[in-house]
Amino acid sequence: xxxxxxxxxxxxxxxxxxxxxxxxxxxxxxxxxxxxxxxxxxxxxxxxxxxxxxxxxxxxxxxxxxxxxxxxxxxxxxxxxxxxxxxxxxxxxxxxxxxxxxxxxxxxxxxxxxxxxxxxxxxxxxxxxxxxxxxxxxxxxxxxxxxxxxxxxxxxxxxxxxxxxxxxxxxxxxxxxxxxxxxxxxxxxxxxxxxxxxxxxxxxxxxxxxxxxxxxxxxxxxxxxxxxxxxxxxxxxxxxxxxxxxxxxxxxxxxxxxxxxxxxxxxxxxxxxxxxxxxxxxxxxxxxxxxxxxxxxxxxxxxxxxxxxxxxxxxxxxxxxxxxxxxxxxxxxxxxxxxxxxxxxxxxxxxxxxxxxxxxxxxxxxxxxxxxxxxxxxxxxxxxxxxxxxxxxxxxxxxxxxxxxxxxxxxxxxxxxxxxxxxxxxxxxxxxxxxxxxxxxxxxxxxxxxxxxxxxxxxxxxxxxxxxxxxxxxxxxxxxxxxxxxxxxxxxxxxxxxxxxxxxxxxxxxxxxxxxxxxxxxxxxxxxxxxxxxxxxxxxxxxxxxxxxxxxxxxxxxxxxxxxxxxxxxxxxxxxxxxxxxxxxxxxxxxxxxxxxxxxxxxxxxxxxxxxxxxxxxxxxxxxxxxxxxxxxxxxxxxxxxxxxxxxxxxxxxxxxxxxxxxxxxxxxxxxxxxxxxxxxxxxxxxxxxxxxxxxxxxxxxxxxxxxxxxxxxxxxxxxxxxxxxxxxxxxxxxxxxxxx
Numbered sequence: 001x002x003x004x005x006x007x008x009x010x011x012x013x014x015x016x017x018x019x020x021x022x023x024x025x026x027x028x029x030x031x032x033x034x035x036x037x038x039x040x041x042x043x044x045x046x047x048x049x050x051x052x053x054x055x056x057x058x059x060x061x062x063x064x065x066x067x068x069x070x071x072x073x074x075x076x077x078x079x080x081x082x083x084x085x086x087x088x089x090x091x092x093x094x095x096x097x098x099x100x101x102x103x104x105x106x107x108x109x110x111x112x113x114x115x116x117x118x119x120x121x122x123x124x125x126x127x128x129x130x131x132x133x134x135x136x137x138x139x140x141x142x143x144x145x146x147x148x149x150x151x152x153x154x155x156x157x158x159x160x161x162x163x164x165x166x167x168x169x170x171x172x173x174x175x176x177x178x179x180x181x182x183x184x185x186x187x188x189x190x191x192x193x194x195x196x197x198x199x200x201x202x203x204x205x206x207x208x209x210x211x212x213x214x215x216x217x218x219x220x221x222x223x224x225x226x227x228x229x230x231x232x233x234x235x236x237x238x239x240x241x242x243x244x245x246x247x248x249x250x251x252x253x254x255x256x257x258x259x260x261x262x263x264x265x266x267x268x269x270x271x272x273x274x275x276x277x278x279x280x281x282x283x284x285x286x287x288x289x290x291x292x293x294x295x296x297x298x299x300x301x302x303x304x305x306x307x308x309x310x311x312x313x314x315x316x317x318x319x320x321x322x323x324x325x326x327x328x329x330x331x332x333x334x335x336x337x338x339x340x341x342x343x344x345x346x347x348x349x350x351x352x353x354x355x356x357x358x359x360x361x362x363x364x365x366x367x368x369x370x371x372x373x374x375x376x377x378x379x380x381x382x383x384x385x386x387x388x389x390x391x392x393x394x395x396x397x398x399x400x401x402x403x404x405x406x407x408x409x410x411x412x413x414x415x416x417x418x419x420x421x422x423x424x425x426x427x428x429x430x431x432x433x434x435x436x437x438x439x440x441x442x443x444x445x446x447x448x449x450x451x452x453x454x455x456x457x458x459x460x461x462x463x464x465x466x467x468x469x470x471x472x473x474x475x476x477x478x479x480x481x482x483x484x485x486x487x488x489x490x491x492x493x494x495x496x497x498x499x500x501x502x503x504x505x506x507x508x509x510x511x512x513x514x515x516x517x518x519x520x521x522x523x524x525x526x527x528x529x530x531x532x533x534x535x536x537x538x539x540x541x542x543x544x545x546x547x548x549x550x551x552x553x554x555x556x557x558x559x560x561x562x563x564x565x566x567x568x569x570x571x572x573x574x575x576x577x578x579x580x581x582x583x584x585x586x587x588x589x590x591x592x593x594x595x596x597x598x599x600x601x602x603x604x605x606x607x608x609x610x611x612x613x614x615x616x617x618x619x620x621x622x623x624x625x626x627x628x629x630x631x632x633x634x635x636x637x638x639x640x641x642x643x644x645x646x647x648x649x650x651x652x653x654x655x656x657x658x659x660x661x662x663x664x665x666x667x668x669x670x671x672x673x674x675x676x677x678x679x680x681x682x683x684x685x686x687x688x689x690x691x692x693x694x695x696x697x698x699x700x701x702x703x704x705x706x707x708x709x710x711x712x713x714x715x716x717x718x719x720x721x722x723x724x725x726x727x728x729x730x731x732x733x734x735x736x737x738x739x740x741x
Contacts, residue, residue: 001034003077010036011072011081012553015237016052017313019085020486020538021422021471023371024313026052026085028070036072043067047087057089063470064089086470086486091420095123096130096152100415102161107169108142115409116365118150118159119417126475127417129406131369132159174437174446175506179575179582182591184259184335187570190588190600194728195569198528199260202566205534206250206257207265214250215276217243217297222283234554236297241316244297244325247273249560251328255335256567270332274340277329281344291354293347296322303355307363312372319402322352323377323428324560330385342389349386352379353398361403368404375425376402378495380432384439399436404429411448416455419475423468424557427456427495434502446506453503456496457515463672463682463689463737464526464727465519466493466540480677483738485547488540490527490558493519494565501572504584508577510648513584514626516572520585522689524565526728527558536562545697545734573599576618582649583610583622586687596657603686604714606665612655621649622663625687631666638662669705669717680738685715688726695734702739 001009010032017026026048028040042048047055048066057064068083098121106112114137117129132150142165150159189196212229217236219226236243251273258266281295289300302318326348332341356364367374383399386392407426410417411433418426430452437445459476460467466488467473474482497519504512529535535550538558551559574591575582581595586608591597596613597620610622624632624645634641634650637660644651652661665686672682672689681702683690692700703719710717717724727737 003075004079006032006034007036007072007074007077007079010034010038010074011070011079013231013233013237014038014070014081014083015234015240016068016083017240018235018556019083021088022048022054022085023056023088024311025054028052028068032072032074034074036074039071039073041069041071043069048085054087056087059090059092061089063087088470092122092124092126094128094130094154096120096155096157097123099152099157099159100413102159103164104161105164105166105169106142108165108167111139112137112163114148114150114161114163116362116405117369117409118152119410119413119415120152120157126419127410127415128419129410129417130155134159134161137163171441172443173441174443177438177505179505179508179577181501181505181572182574182576182593182595184256184567184571185262186591186593187573188260188590188592189570190590190598193588193601194525195587198525199566199569201529201532202253202534202563203257203261203263204532206253206269206563207263209250209534211269211272211276214247214273215280218247218277218280218295221296221298222280223287224280224283232555234556234559236555241298241302241313241318242321245321245557246324246555246560247297248321248324248326248328249563251325252331253563253567255328255331255338256564259335260567260570267336270336270338271340274329274332274338274344277325278340278344281348291351293349293351293354295344295348296325306367306370306373307359309366309370310373311370315373317372317375317377319374319376319379323379323382326382326386327378330382330389333389334385345386346390346392349383349390349392349395349398352383353394353401356398356401357394364401365403365405368402369406371422372425374404375422376404376429378428378431378435380429381435382432384432384435387439396439399432402429402432408433408444408448411452411455412444414447414451414455416459416476418455418460418473421473422471423473424471424489424491424495427452427492427499431495431499431502434499449499449503450507453496453499453512462488462542463674464488464522464540464542465496465515466490466523467496468492470539477676480674480680480738483542483544485541485543486539487542488523490524490537490540490565491561493523493527494558494561494568497524497568504572504575508575508582508647510623510626513572513623513648517585517625517687520569521687522727525569526730527562528566528728530731534559534563536565542737543697544699544736544738545695546736547732547734548730578618580619580621580651581616583620586623586625604667606667606686608663608665610661612659612661613657615657616655620652620655620661621646622652622661623649624663625665627670627684627686628665633664635662635664636660669708671702671705674738679741681741682738683724685717685726688715688728689737690715690717690724691727691730691735691737692739693723693725693730693733694736696736699738699740700736702741 064087066085100119114134118132134150145164148161216229254266254269302315329341332338380399380402387395433445434449469482470486500516527537529550535552538551573585598611600609708717708719715726
């Protein structure tokens with residue numbers, strides 16, 4: 001390579017961690033892989049010094065952006081690269097004003113399980129959890145209700161638990177499953193929609209991904225030849241502690257793509273990846289410090305350090321990465337029937353059980369409560385799915401060991417303690433609780449999932465359904481104070497949609513699918529790059545004049561989920577129960593197999609048409625979107641029909657092959673109010689929120705609706721010289737989604 005090429009390669013391969021949420025010192029490299037020397041400059045040394053030392057702003061000063069500039073020099077040549085770091089302000093001071101009493105039941109003769117945390121109220125109005133050390137309950141007192149006190153470190157407040165002893169206890173059961181979804185392989189998107197366009201872009205990109213590069217870190221860690229593959233970049237770069245997570249998402253992506261398209265090239269990729277990973281797992285066996293069944297893109301050192309409570313960024317969520325790998329392999333087995341994937345999973349699940357079962361519960365709970373380091377993604381769900389395949393009790397037991405009481409206990413109590421918690425660290429843990437509910441049928445797991453969904457959607461979402469800012473939950477009802485360039489992480493919405501789909505199976509209510517369709521259309525669909533580059537937005541900029549950035553080479557978490565979400569567009573369109581077939585989402589598609597339906601929309605005209613190609617034994621139920629109000633008209637085989645609505649769905653009996661159902665929906669511009677700040681509004685039309693193209697950094701005043709002129713392209717308008725278009729169509733234009741009234 002020339003001097004300039006060496007410098008360029010060294011600059012491209014610099015990785016210094018997740019700069020979106022900096023709360024600890026950074027390790028700034030001094031040398032590049034190919035020999036360049038690095039010198040660093042910082043825009044604000046009071047927050048980040050030139051040696052990487054971080055000084056977080058005091059609470060109340062807000063998070064601070066710092067520009068880091070590195071100069072690379074090699075044999076007289078030089079070049080520069082800039083990084084933007086967001087330094088998080090210090091945590092709020094914890095002044096406890098109230099401690100919530102713990103109430104629980106226990107069986108006489110059994111030691112009661114007291115939670116490791118209690119819920120407290122603070123002087124600034126927050127609800128949060130704090131660790132508690134309980135006194136030992138008196139074993140002689142097991143009649144009636146017994147009180148036990150607990151000590152809260154650093155506070156003169158005392159915790160109180162009331163234990164009611166009973167002769168016998170039965171696990172309270174929650175609701176039964178009522179709804180089932182049709183297999184993804186039975187659903188296909190129709191051409192001509194944004195859903196199909198963005199899915200096709202991901203298909204094209206996934207097909208050109210080098211499988212050898214996706215195996216690079218695994219082969220290197222296992223001591224195998226990397227076969228000339230290029231190293232991974234960004235969060236999978238050789239020095240990064242999260243490497244391997246993208247490969248897991250890739251496994252899920254190609255498995256979902258196979259199910260969603262039937263393209264045999266994805267089936268070939270699945271087999272090649274599974275065989276490659278099995279070779280790595282086999283090579284790991286017998287190595288020093290490696291226990292039977294282990295597989296990852298690094299050795300077991302991170303897991304060892306986690307058990308010593310080592311903090312992020314010295315380690316970075318080893319069980320989170322393992323979840324992605326296991327979930328990807330499970331998708332390859334369940335969606336594509338790849339037997340080699342199961343050959344890897346079974347012993348890997350045994351490894352998880354062996355690793356965790358030797359630790360006391362208190363140690364595990366302390367690990368899981370750690371910020372980022374203890375993040376375990378959806379591991380309980382991954383272990384439940386494996387248990388359902390293998391039937392091994394150890395795999396279910398391991399799922400139950402991922403019990404994060406800091407999150408689960410307040411959710412079980414229907415108490416919003418999410419403020420200042422990492423959003424996507426915890427949403428997948430709720431998915432895991434719902435997976436546990438599926439097999440355990442214990443109501444506490446249902447309560448955790450249902451209450452969490454209600455809490456998040458009731459007070460923590462933006463208009464597009466996304467949640468969190470700089471990856472964090474903030475106080476409920478204050479989202480509009482966080483309209484920044486780092487709002488609404490795509491991963492969080494991806495997982496909230498999966499949670500919504502889980503809950504709907506037990507609680508089939510219109511409001512769940514209203515949230516689902518809005519978030520799918522106006523966030524997940526809008527997060528897609530407009531090129532075949534695999535790109536997905538990490539954050540969705542909701543500030544005035546915000547510009548999307550698509551994660552491509554950084555291999556962020558959202559780049560990973562983006563590989564999957566393009567093929568999950570169709571997951572919940574169609575569902576069924578004993579009496580009905582549901583059309584939940586108005587997305588142009590074809591359902592084949594057990595039922596044969598074709599759904600076509602001309603949404604700009606407000607037309608939704610469902611054609612039946614097989615006699616239906618069950619009723620057909622088509623969801624009427626909330627934005628359509630009561631102005632819907634229905635036609636059956638061209639003849640006007642009475643609109644019979646049931647729980648937000650139009651109902652049609654005895655639909656036969658060849659019949660056509662048409663709904664006419666009102667397509668009108670409408671202003672969407674924001675209850676938490678009535679000075680800001682959104683503009684919508686049909687299923688879309690409309691964005692204004694403008695580079696102004698101040699909020700625009702929304703023109704009167706009678707000032708809007710419809711353009712030739714559907715859902716495109718101009719008003720007072722400003723262009724308005726559907727948010728999912730916005731690419732790299734500076735845009736506004738919130739407006740002054």
